[in-house]
Amino acid sequence: MCADTPDYKDTLNLPKTDFPMRAGLPKREPDWLARWEEIGVYDRLREKPGRAPFILHDGPPYANGHLHIGHALNKILKDMIVRSQQMLGRDARYVPGWDCHGLPIEWKIEEQYRAKGLDKDKVDIVDFRQECRRFAEGWIDIQREEFKRLGVTGNWADPYITMDFHAEAVIAEEFMKFLMNGALYQGSKPVMWSPVEKTALAEAEVEYHDHKSHTIWVKFPVVAGPDDLRGLPVVIWTTTPWTIPQNRAICFNPDIAYGLWEVTEAAADNWARPGDKLIIADKLADDIFAAARVEGYARLRAVTADELSAMTCAHPLRGAADNGEWDYDVPLLPGDHVTDDAGTGFVHTAPSHGDDDYQIGLKFGLPMTHNVLEDGSFRADLPLFGGEVIVKPNGKEGGANAAVIDALAGVGALVARGRLTHSYPHSWRSKAPLIFRNTPQWFVGIDRELGDGMDEHGKTIRSRALTSIDKLVQWTPQSGRNRLYSMIEARPDWVLSRQRAWGVPLTCFVKKDVLPTDPEFLLKDPAVNARIVETFEAEGADAWYAPGAKARFLGPDHDPEAYVQVFDVLDVWFDSGSTHAFVLRDRPDGAPDGIADLYLEGTDQHRGWFHSSMLQACGTKGRAPYRGVVTHGFTLDEKGMKMSKSLGNTIVPETVVKQYGADILRLWVAQSDYTNDQRIGPEILKGTADSYRRLRNTMRFLLGNLVDFSDAEKVDPAEMPELERWVLHRLAELDQVVRKGFEAYDFQGVFQAVFNFATVDLSSLYFDIRKDALYCDGPDAPTRRAARTVLDILFHRLTTWLAPVLVFTMEEVWLERFPGAQSSVHLVDIPDTPADWLDVPLAAKWAGIRRARRVVTAALEVARRDKVIGASLEAAPVVHVADPDLARALNSVDFEDICITSAVVVTTDPMPNEAFRLPEIEGIGVVFETAEGEKCQRCWKILPDVGAHPHPGTCARCDDALG
Structure with missing residues (x-):
């Protein structure tokens, strides 16, 4: 600049805002929370009529x-x-x-x-x-x-x-x-039972973990059936040895092939010895004999379903108890749940300790047993096993399995034993293994x-x-x-x-000495029910346990001595x-x-x-x-691993909020496909914070360039330049995307669309192009007024579109522009978008203009990289366009402003060989030329008329703006 040329910096309309780039969310968010509570945002929203x-x-x-x-x-x-x-x-x-x-x-x-x-x-x-x-x-x-x-x-x-x-x-x-x-009914059936917590559990309270179980192959001798099979054993396999004392049947599947197999070669110390004959599923013979360490075996004959149906076995502990506890017959019953994928093809059935078993029991009238108490121990008077514990109070295995295995070995009933790690139900609270246990429970x-x-x-x-x-x-x-x-x-x-x-x-009562199947078992009295509800309203459910509660609730019409209160x-x-x-x-x-x-x-x-x-x-x-x-879905760490304190990979919300602020955590949610499992960790949060900073920069630009904007400055869309009308078209498109996305709860889709619009269409294109008009045009210049009108429209849409996600930041943006004791972005709705903003032909035209601009800016970047120019305003490129319609489109707009150059020439002349091209965009080439003229000391464009106006060193536009 010459010594006598004025400094025009103060004459520019530069952005003005106190909105900081550094958000400081962890410290500032609590103030907005307190403000919302003070002005009663949630309650004020409820007052909106209709x-x-x-x-x-x-x-x-x-x-x-x-x-x-x-x-x-x-x-x-x-x-x-x-x-x-x-x-x-x-x-x-x-x-x-x-x-x-x-x-x-x-x-x-x-x-x-x-x-x-x-x-x-x-x-x-x-x-x-x-x-x-x-x-x-x-x-x-x-x-x-x-x-x-x-x-x-x-x-x-x-x-x-x-x-x-x-x-x-x-x-x-x-x-x-x-x-x-x-x-409602009371039934006695097996349910998931926690011996540690001493209660039944719902499926939702159960989680599955790997558990090492005992496995045993047990012989049940045939006592009735085909003559050549009497005295020979049917072999079952189980991973719960403690249930054997409760066995009441053996199930088989008529569609499975069974056979009589003989051991021909085995070690002397085996339970299975040469000459032993076993009834098992043919498909599982190899696995069974491998587990039993049998070295030679042969199939003697098939055993048919009819033969199995005619068989009865003895319990393996028959005769082992002085009181004849297990001296009953064990029938063989058909069951579709039996497979030959594992085991022996025969399922030991204890109706008190499994759902399939229970259903078989109901179907065939098997008796239930009540050997296992609420703490997971056998009843004290159970022969051989009285007092043995299945699961200890600390969740560890008790002695019940070992005691049963020892007893079976003692009577020669074992073929083999082993250990198996498999998925097994555990209590989600105590983490202890569960058992299926038959107890009287209330069911719907x-x-x-x-x-x-x-x-x-x-x-x-x-x-x-x-x-x-x-x-x-x-x-x-x-x-x-x-x-x-x-x-x-x-x-x-x-x-x-x-x-x-x-x-x-x-809250129910049952009649004493009446079976649960009796219609009079449950008291059904609306007056009793009403008294219970009325009392609970006044005193809470503790009233059920108060002295005299039974008589109080039953009232004068029922004898308290005739009923049992359920607790x-x-x-x-x-x-x-x-x-x-x-x-x-x-x-x-x-x-x-x-x-x-x-x-x-x-x-x-x-x-x-x-x-x-x-x-x-x-x-x-x-x-x-x-x-x-x-x-x-669930939250995982950055590697896709489940979070656990032992792995040290947990992410605590409080920690994220203290480091980044809650808006960053909210933005992470918005960027995630929540329908699947989501990953979170330090690197992911850094990426989220970077996206946040880019959005914040967009909002800062809007605020800085809207200072002192008023309704009087607004321009009707019909009077706007094409670039502004194209932005309105994009807003109309986005409004549909946002509304449909919010209706479908697709926050990832909404955020991606808005973020791409803000960073690509606005920051990298529209803002970049219109900085010149916003900063250098006169206050009443039509282009500047149109641009500011669009910025105001953008402000209202971006703040409301993003407010559900970035609740604190959009409030900060809103209050920066509309301060006031009762002001809040969360009190307004997303503005309606006029349908006539959509302009498909205009959008198609500007798609071509943007393609051409891409080629120009890429060519200028090469010139800048090669230090031919320092800034794009030093250039006046010649743009060769093969398509005459595109050439007309480029010449119908201020293409030099769109390319941020001082001048541009658009021609349909053939492209010279040295023209710069982009391989993905055909038919457009750029020949670099430098701008002619002097540099305007106010807008920095290089133009031929600089210096020919009353204000020294200015172009015509800037001279006019200076008045």
């Missing part, structure tokens, strides 16, 4: 520990759905909730008792329940603050809690509907016809559930439908009872399955028809909350309590 409700019903987390990353994923997803539905124009209410009853909390209190040397069973049950209640209350307060810190909106001041008195009253009331409609019969008159979708719980899954519920992803359908289709009756203390009791508590899944009744139905902010628009949980809840809610509501409402179900 909106259709949208209800996402919260699956209750368990109140017993700090949040893990799975909690964060779940609650952030829910929050993004609620916020996006609200901004689409609905009344999106969200009532957070907590599950409070059940084994996990009770187990924690028991641990505290054991640490103090106290016996839980000697503590007053109400005092114990009160300790459980206080424990849950403490964790609710902690988790509530942790969820709020993630930016999750909702009615935090009035959540639903399953241990509230009203909730306990409704849970009892819902249970009594099963009592009254005929679904899911195939019983219900006498409730709600038959529109079926007469049984199963039929109603399957109809609901197929016809009434939208599944995201669709695979969730298949998973739940197959589970409901095959599931057994629902075991409701738990032998615990902390929960809602099974089992309900499966906690019944509690959470009932939430539709005391949340959706009963609350003023619930669902008008008691049915949620959406349930959203992890894929494990197909056997958990989705499942129990379906069964419960089908029994009491006649249909599913939800119209839609969204399922997300």
Whole structure:
């Protein structure tokens, strides 16, 4: 610049904003949370009239520990759905909730008792329940603050809690509907039993781990059947030796080929010796004899299904007990569940300790045994094994298996023994192995016809559930439908009872000295039920355990001495399955028809909350309590490994929030395909933070260039240059993508579309092109006014499109432009987009212009790399275009502004050989030329007219802007 040329820097319209590039989210986010609470954002949204409700019903987390990353994923997803539905124009209410009853909390209190040397069973049950209640209350307060810190909106001041008195009253009331409609019954059948926790468990409380089991091959001598087979043994195989004392039958499959096999060569110390003859499945003979260390064997003859059906065996312990405990016959029975994939082709059947066994027992009238007590020990008076323990209180194996194996070996009943590592059920709380144990339990019969008159979708719980899954519920992803359908289709009756203390009791009475099959066994009196509900509303479920409770509830019409009060508590899944009744139905902010628009949980809840809610509501409402179900996967580390403290690969939400801020965690959720398992770790979070910074830069540009913008400056779209109208077209396209994406809960799709638009279409193209007009044009110049009008439109759409994801950052952006005590981006809706912004022909034209620009900018980059130029404004390229229509399009716009050059020549002349080309774009070539003229000291364009105007060193445009 010459010494006498003025410095025009201060005459430029440079961006002005206090919006920082460094977000400082960890420190600043709590202030926005406090602000939202102060101005009552959630409550103010509820005051908007005329909106259709949208209800996402919260699956209750368990109140017993700090949040893990799975909690964060779940609650952030829910929050993004609620916020996006609200901004689409609905009344999106969200009532957070907590599950409070059940084994996990009770187990924690028991641990505290054991640490103090106290016996839980000697503590007053109400005092114990009160300790459980206080424990849950403490964790609710902690988790509530942790969820709020993630930016999750909702009615935090009035959540639903399953241990509230009203909730306990409704849970009892819902249970009594099963009592009254005929679904409830008491049965004695094998259930998953935890000897450590001394209670039955639901399938949802069971997890499977590798477990090393004993395996034994056992001989059952034939005592009746074909003459040549009498005295010879049928061989069974089992991985639960402790169940042998409870054996009542042997099952075979008529479609399997069986044979009589003889040992011809074996070691002298083997249990199986030369001359031994065994009845086994032909296909498994090699495996059996290998396990028995038999070196030579031969098949003597086939054993037919008819012969097997005619056989009876003796129990291998026949004669071993003085009282004749096992001196009964063991029939051979056909069973489709028997395979020849492993074992011997014969299944030892103990109806008290397996579901297949139980079903066979029902079919053929086999007696049940009651040898195993609640602590997993054999009854004291059981010969040979009395007091032996299957699973110790510490979860380790007891002596029962070894005692049974020794006894069988002692009577010569073993062929072989071994160990097998296989998947085995464990308690999800104590991590101890489970057993199948026959106990009297309370069940809901899911195939019983219900006498409730709600038959529109079926007469049984199963039929109603399957109809609901197929016809009434939208599944995201669709695979969730298949998973739940197959589970409901095959599931057994629902075991409701738990032998615990902390929960809602099974509020029913049974008549003494009456069999469970008798119609008078269960007391069904609406007046009794009403007294229970009324009392629970006032005093909570503890009232069930108060002195005189039986007489109080039975009232004057029933003799307390004639009835037994049931003290089992309900499966906690019944509690959470009932939430539709005391949340959706009963609350003023619930669902008008008691049915949620959406349930959203992890894929494990197909056997958990989705499942129990379906069964419960089908029994009491006649249909599913939800119209839609969204399922997300699990969280894994960056290598795809399951997170565990022992591996040191856990990611704790609190740590991420302290390092990056909650918005980064929310952005990670938005960028993930939540329908599959998601990975998270330090490197992934760094990438997320980088995406965030790029978006933040886009918003900073908008803010800086919108300073002092007013409605008076706005330009009608019809009067805008084509470039601005193309941006509006893209906005109209995106508006459809965003709305459809939000409706489909596809946040990954929405975010990717908006992010690509912001970083590619805006930052790398539109902003880059329009910087010149925004900075250098006069305040009233048409192009600058049009650009600022588009920036204002962009501001309102980007902030509202991104607000459900980046709740804190978009609030910061909004307040930077619209400060005010009551201002918030979360109080506004996504603006409607005029349909006439869509301009497909214009978009097609600009697709060609952008292709040509790509070739020009690539050519200029080569010149810059070769140090031919320092900046693109030094260039005046010649653009050779083979397509005359494209050439006309380029000449119809200010193509030099679009290419950010001082000049450009577009020609259809043949391309010279030296022209720069891009292989992927045919028909366009660029010949580099330098711009002619002087450099404008204000806009830096090189133009021939610079210096010919009143303001020294300026071009005509800048001279005019200076006035």
